[in-house]
Each structure stands twice: as C-alpha cells, then as structure tokens.
Amino acid sequence: MxxxxxxxxRLVEEFRALPADDDRRRAxxxxxxxxxxxxxxxxxxxxxxxxxxxxxxxxxEAATILRLWPPSDPVTARTVAxxxxxxxxxxxxxxxRQYAVHALGSYADDPAVHKTLAAAVLDSGTGDDGEDxxxxxxxxxxLEEAGPSDAxxxxxxxxxxxxxxxxxxxxxxxxxxRAPDDPA
Numbered sequence: 001m002x003x004x005x006x007x008x009x010r011l012v013e014e015f016r017a018l019p020a021d022d023d024r025r026r027a028x029x030x031x032x033x034x035x036x037x038x039x040x041x042x043x044x045x046x047x048x049x050x051x052x053x054x055x056x057x058x059x060x061e062a063a064t065i066l067r068l069w070p071p072s073d074p075v076t077a078r079t080v081a082x083x084x085x086x087x088x089x090x091x092x093x094x095x096x097r098q099y100a101v102h103a104l105g106s107y108a109d110d111p112a113v114h115k116t117l118a119a120a121v122l123d124s125g126t127g128d129d130g131e132d133x134x135x136x137x138x139x140x141x142x143l144e145e146a147g148p149s150d151a152x153x154x155x156x157x158x159x160x161x162x163x164x165x166x167x168x169x170x171x172x173x174x175x176x177x178r179a180p181d182d183p184a
Contacts, residue, residue: 008032008037008040008041008044011028011031011032012041012044014028015028015029015058020053020054020055021055022055023055023057025054025055025057025058026055026057026058026060026061028058029045029048029058029061029062029065030061030065032044032045032065033061033064033065033068033069034069038065038066038068038069039069039071039072041065042066042069042071042076042079042080043076043079045062045065045066045080046062046066046079046080046082046083046084047083048062049062049063049066049083049084049086049087049096049100049103050082050083050084050086050087052087052089052090052092052093056093056095056096059087059093059096059099059100060095060096060099063084063087063096063099063100063102063103064099064103066080066083066084066103066106067099067102067103067105067106068106070106070107077107077110078110080107081104081107081110081112081113082112084100084101084103084104084107084113085100085104085112085113085116087100088100088101088116088120088135094134094135097135098134098135098138099138101116101117101120101135101138101139101142102138102139102141102142102145103142104116104117104139104142105117105141105142105143105144105145105146106145106146108142108143108146108149108152109146109149114151114152117139117142117143117146117155118155120135120136120139121136121139121140121143121155121159121165122155122158122159122162123135123136124136124162124164133164136164136165137165137168140159140165140168140169140172143155143156143172144172147176148176148177148178153173153176153178156169156170156172156173156180157169157173157180157181160173160180160181
C-alpha cells in the first residue's frame with residue numbers, strides 16, 4: 001500500500017533532520033522501497049543517490065529502489081537517470097558506483113545512459129583494488145536486465161572478446177538469440 005503523501009513528507013523531513021552518517025537515513029530510504037511509494041518518492045531518491053555528501057548506504061539503497069521501481073513518467077525517469085549518472089562520477093564511493101551503474105539498466109533506452117553503460121562495460125582498465133571490474137560486471141548486469149536491442153547487442157559483441165567478461169557477454173547474447181560473432 002502506498003505511503004500517503006503526508007507520510008512521505010514526514011519521512012523526507014525526518015531524513016533531512018538526521019546527521020549525515022546516521023544509519024536511520026538508510027532505513028528511511030528503505031521504507032520508501034515499495035512499488036507505489038518508490039514511484040512517488042523518485043525525485044527524493046534521485047537527490048539522495050546523486051549527492052556525493054550523502055550517507056553512502058542511503059545512496060546504495062536509493063539506487064536499488066530506483067532500479068527495481070523506475071518511474072514511468074518520462075520526465076521523472078530522465079531526472080532519475082541523470083542522478084544515477086552523476087553517482088558514477090563519485091570515484092570515492094565504489095559501492096555507490098556499482099549499484100548506480102546496475103540501476104541504469106532500467107533506463108538503458110536513454111541514449112546518454114546507453115553510452116555510459118557501453119563505456120563502463122568496455123573499460124578494461126583496472127584499478128589496483130579491482131573495484132573497476134565490479135563496476136564493469138554491474139554494467140553488464142544492467143545491459144542484460146535492459147534486454148535485447150541492436151545497440152546493446154553490438155556492445156556485448158565487442159565485449160565478447162574481453163578476457164574478463166567475454167564469456168558472460170557471449171552467454172547473454174546467446175540467451176537473447178543472437179550469436180556473439182554475428183554482426184547482424
């Protein structure tokens with residue numbers, strides 16, 4: 001059952017009144033993670049995930065909710081997509097980046113999102129701690145969740161030659177009924 005607007009407003013106000021590192025902030029975001037409530041709360045959740053000064057676990061929770069319940073309104077969906085893209089720029093928060101890139105699968109028809117997912121999954125440069133590899137795996141999961149399209153199949157065909165993710169890309173292409181080595 002959706003949260004009444006007054007409950008949503010109350011939760012947002014409580015969230016904003018808490019110290020930045022209070023885990024209750026994550027719990028409040030999680031309370032907003034139901035189908036109808038998430039749609040109503042999407043602008044707020046987008047602001048949380050995009051804010052590099054926000055509590056990281058609240059940002060992760062917000063990205064997860066935005067992945068599971070993307071708004072159907074195109075304007076709100078675009079706002080959410082831009083917030084998730086902004087979260088990817090926060091190089092200090094690897095976990096947030098992993099969840100944000102995975103959430104982008106729900107918005108993959110947006111050209112800017114597709115371009116970012118392609119760049120993330122095809123980026124074979126690795127950090128010393130391997131976190132970039134986890135971003136790449138999550139970008140692959142996002143492409144898979146987004147489902148087949150010619151553009152996504154082209155990205156996965158390019159990825160099929162990658163030593164780290166090539167087999168996974170080929171598996172997704174095969175599941176989509178497309179051959180990894182067939183450019184058409």
